[in-house]
Amino acid sequence: MTVVGYAPGAYDLFHIGHLNILKHAAEHCDRLVAGVVADEVLLQTKGRLPVVPLAERLEIVRNLRFVDAVHAETVPDKIDTWREVGFHVIFKGDDWRGTPKGDRLERDFAAVGVEVRYFPYTMHTSSTALRKALAVLAS
DSSP states (O other), rough: OOEEEEEEOOOOOOOHHHHHHHHHTTTTOSSSEEEEEEEHHHHHHHHSOOOOOHHHHHHHHHHHHTTEEEEOOSSSHHHHHHHHHHEEEEEEETSHHHHTTHHHHHHHHHTOOOOEEEEOOOTTTHHHHHHHHHHHHHH
């Protein structure tokens, strides 16, 4: 059986943390699909639009040699995305582990037989930190 992995993220202001999670994910599946969260879903779930538009974020992630396919994630419910993509394991940063959203993710995916696998979160770099730095530079 070919193990399909799914690594969702905004992938806004692409940085080393994004690269790390996708590289690690590719090592733990036969086929890696990167889910790039759509602008309107980010606005709905995080309360802000990305700096880099969806089409550009898709193109950046699509061109990584270890990403086999990209999926524009246009719905906030990961189970709906699972129905569309059909993956066996979902990869998240370990900043989700033990949180209410991580617990819900694990519970929802356990019900359909999908493994949730966590990778170390890159603490020294984040899109939030980059966004704040850009705001300072712009002022």
